[in-house]
Amino acid sequence: MKIKKPEDLRKIKTRGMILLSPDTARITVGTATCGNARGAEKTVNAIKRELKRQGVKADVVKVGCNGMCYAEPIVEVIRSGKPRITYGYAGVDRAADIVKSLSTGKPVEDIALLRHDEHKTADGIESVKYSKGRPGRTYSGIKDYNKCDFFKKQKKLVSRNAGTINPESMDEYIALGGYSALAKALTSMKPEQIINEVKTSRLRGRGGAGFPAGLKWEACRRADGEKKYIVCNGSEGDPEIGMHRSFLESDPHAVIEGIILAGYCIEAQEGYIYLNDRYVLASERVKTAIRQAEKIGLLGKNIMSSGFSFSLKVKRGGGAYVCGEETALLNSLEGSIGEPRTRPPFPVEKGLFGMPTVVNNLETLANIPLIVEHGGKWFAETGTPSGRGTKIVALSGNVSQTCWVEVPLGTKVDDIIKTFGRGTANGKRIKAFQTGGPSGGILPARLLKTKLDYDSLARAGTLLGSGGLLVMDEDTDIICMARFLTEFFADESCGKCTSCREGVKRLLDLIDTIAEGCGTEDHLNIIKRMDKAMRDTSFCALGKTAAAPIASVIKHFPGDVKKRMLKQ
Amino acid sequence: MDEGTKTIIDKLIKKHKPGENAVVSIFQDVQEQQGYLSEDAIRYVSEKLEIPVSRAFSVATFYSAFSLTPLGRNRVHVCLGTACHIKGADNIAGRISRQLKIKPGETTGDRKFSLHKVRCLGCCALAPVVKVNDDTYAGVSQDQVVSVLEKYR
Numbered sequence: 001m002k003i004k005k006p007e008d009l010r011k012i013k014t015r016g017m018i019l020l021s022p023d024t025a026r027i028t029v030g031t032a033t034c035g036n037a038r039g040a041e042k043t044v045n046a047i048k049r050e051l052k053r054q055g056v057k058a059d060v061v062k063v064g065c066n067g068m069c070y071a072e073p074i075v076e077v078i079r080s081g082k083p084r085i086t087y088g089y090a091g092v093d094r095a096a097d098i099v100k101s102l103s104t105g106k107p108v109e110d111i112a113l114l115r116h117d118e119h120k121t122a123d124g125i126e127s128v129k130y131s132k133g134r135p136g137r138t139y140s141g142i143k144d145y146n147k148c149d150f151f152k153k154q155k156k157l158v159s160r161n162a163g164t165i166n167p168e169s170m171d172e173y174i175a176l177g178g179y180s181a182l183a184k185a186l187t188s189m190k191p192e193q194i195i196n197e198v199k200t201s202r203l204r205g206r207g208g209a210g211f212p213a214g215l216k217w218e219a220c221r222r223a224d225g226e227k228k229y230i231v232c233n234g235s236e237g238d239p240e241i242g243m244h245r246s247f248l249e250s251d252p253h254a255v256i257e258g259i260i261l262a263g264y265c266i267e268a269q270e271g272y273i274y275l276n277d278r279y280v281l282a283s284e285r286v287k288t289a290i291r292q293a294e295k296i297g298l299l300g301k302n303i304m305s306s307g308f309s310f311s312l313k314v315k316r317g318g319g320a321y322v323c324g325e326e327t328a329l330l331n332s333l334e335g336s337i338g339e340p341r342t343r344p345p346f347p348v349e350k351g352l353f354g355m356p357t358v359v360n361n362l363e364t365l366a367n368i369p370l371i372v373e374h375g376g377k378w379f380a381e382t383g384t385p386s387g388r389g390t391k392i393v394a395l396s397g398n399v400s401q402t403c404w405v406e407v408p409l410g411t412k413v414d415d416i417i418k419t420f421g422r423g424t425a426n427g428k429r430i431k432a433f434q435t436g437g438p439s440g441g442i443l444p445a446r447l448l449k450t451k452l453d454y455d456s457l458a459r460a461g462t463l464l465g466s467g468g469l470l471v472m473d474e475d476t477d478i479i480c481m482a483r484f485l486t487e488f489f490a491d492e493s494c495g496k497c498t499s500c501r502e503g504v505k506r507l508l509d510l511i512d513t514i515a516e517g518c519g520t521e522d523h524l525n526i527i528k529r530m531d532k533a534m535r536d537t538s539f540c541a542l543g544k545t546a547a548a549p550i551a552s553v554i555k556h557f558p559g560d561v562k563k564r565m566l567k568q
Numbered sequence: 569m570d571e572g573t574k575t576i577i578d579k580l581i582k583k584h585k586p587g588e589n590a591v592v593s594i595f596q597d598v599q600e601q602q603g604y605l606s607e608d609a610i611r612y613v614s615e616k617l618e619i620p621v622s623r624a625f626s627v628a629t630f631y632s633a634f635s636l637t638p639l640g641r642n643r644v645h646v647c648l649g650t651a652c653h654i655k656g657a658d659n660i661a662g663r664i665s666r667q668l669k670i671k672p673g674e675t676t677g678d679r680k681f682s683l684h685k686v687r688c689l690g691c692c693a694l695a696p697v698v699k700v701n702d703d704t705y706a707g708v709s710q711d712q713v714v715s716v717l718e719k720y721r
Contacts, residue, residue, distance in 0.1 A: 318631025
């Protein structure tokens with residue numbers, strides 16, 4: 001069946017709802033990369049074996065990641081009329097207990113993390129009710145989802161479906177309101193109208209530069225070209241950030257819906273999703289999702305009889321950090337080496353194959369359906385003046401709970417670390433933190449009160465980037481950390497411009513000299529001058545920010561640096 | 569290059585839309601099938617796609633996903649992402665290097681192992697992480713990593 005009008009989605013929606021909350025039972029296992037690395041696939045098989053052995057019937061469904069990476073593998077049990085129970089640390093050895101809980105009705109208390117009486121989407125419009133009546137005493141020992149700080153303090157707009165729906169089931173995505181924004185747009189909104197909503201929402205790019213998405217679209221719409229392209233940047237090469245991968249593995253349709261909407265606004269006929277070469281599972285799930293959307297006519301010719309035709313392809317990169325830079329990405333898509341291009345002309349005028357192109361980060365695009373559905377004004381209610389909406393943040397390093405969460409922009413960094421990361425692992429003091437991947441500066445603990453948004457982080461001397469937050473405790477050798485990050489740039493510099501290619505190597509030599517105890521004041525001054533020179537003269541952001549880690553260490557950790565200097 | 573390999577490459581080329589932009593995808597497939605990009609394979613692809621050999625080589629050498637030498641039967645990936653670095657991944661990498669007597673990017677003489685450093689495997693919660701083929705080992709210590717390697721001998 002092809003979808004022709006918004007009402008056509010209703011039938012699929014009913015089907016999806018039954019899958020999400022079946023009359024029998026549904027057992028879900030988080031099988032994004034983080035879960036699989038902890039053996040989630042083995043848990044899936046063990047649960048299937050136990051169901052057979054114990055003679056119990058239930059659908060076993062692979063879902064994505066709910067963000068609680070520290071507690072993987074995550075298993076959830078949904079029984080008709082009963083609260084949804086989330087189990088953590090559910091290895092193979094717990095499969096028998098979990099399956100047994102289906103027949104006894106008693107949850108496995110020692111690994112039960114949460115109970116969920118109702119799943120509501122971000123806007124509160126769609127919901128799946130699990131419990132009928134009061135859940136009763138059987139569940140009183142298990143924390144209520146709505147009272148659990150880990151979820152209560154998040155605002156799951158973009159990642160609303162992650163961990164709940166089966167990423168390979170379009171029906172489940174549609175059940176929770178998916179593709180209704182696209183249906184609304186294609187049947188009742190003009191491209192200009194949507195662009196205006198996106199402008200009103202003040203949505204800024206979630207990849208690094210933070211350019212307003214609406215303005216980018218408008219520029220591309222106005223540009224002349226016989227063809228136009230939309231490219232979704234899923235390169236995510238930062239060495240500490242896997243949340244966009246997790247997100248794609250959890251809810252690929254959300255990104256696809258955003259891309260189709262963007263394509264409609266700029267009048268593109270073709271789109272590309274460019275993924276990091278290691279994102280094999282994400283790429284498979286996205287491809288499946290594309291085939292499903294094609295099948296019901298949401299991709300292809302004359303979508304919903306609107307006259308708008310659009311096709312979408314997935315391309316995996318070859319493994320180069322610089323390909324996260326939009327013009328390098330375009331070169332890579334064209335089959336060249338991923339060196340950045342001179343700007344202007346900007347991609348919106350002359351991008352992929354010389355045609356006007358919008359390159360948006362995948363998280364930016366996943367926000368679009370929400371804006372179309374609820375309007376730009378609704379969207380702008382969340383966040384701060386310098387950043388509207390939410391941000392997915394990957395928290396890692398020396399924290400008790402490594403996880404990824406979605407919070408309103410403007411949330412304080414230390415709130416994120418305390419609430420979601422539960423502080424450092426063994427009560428150690430936080431020494432430093434870093435946001436925005438390797439290009440962000442290393443900041444001292446006294447700046448932990450900084451708000452996580454574009455301008456506040458920029459004022460503190462770092463950047464929001466694509467949303468990594470790395471915590472370093474008091475045992476961290478901060479010079480070694482700066483060396484590590486500089487070495488990363490030395491490995492990843494594409495070699496096109498002299499200041500970056502040569503600069504990173506010289507920086508590495510200088511840091512080695514300091515690390516070995518032979519540094520002098522002169523060395524520090526050279527680093528400071530190189531930081532400025534590389535910012536002024538490098539071709540792209542990689543070179544411009546390559547000296548940021550060591551320069552910020554010299555600025556914020558003079559004590560650590562002094563201790564390593566040559567004793568004269 | 570033998571005729572069999574040529575047929576395989578021909579098939580892979582056909583899979584992708586002709587045009588210059590296919591070269592990265594074709595190399596990815598060739599690498600997956602053959603385990604590496606041989607000089608002959610690179611030349612053959614450039615000839616078929618009608619792009620200069622120099623460009624084909626620049627693509628093959630630019631991206632870290634491609635290897636120009638045959639890889640070992642077991643591919644050991646040690647994550648050197650930031651989160652793993654903080655948890656001591658450098659020591660793990662060093663231990664593997666000493667154990668296998670190869671540096672990252674190299675293959676053992678008996679072709680049993682090749683060692684690769686990667687920047688983030690995407691499971692920072694499990695740091696430090698080592699991946700052998702498709703098996704992921706989480707939170708490994710220096711001693712554990714030695715016994716892990718023994719399993720693949």
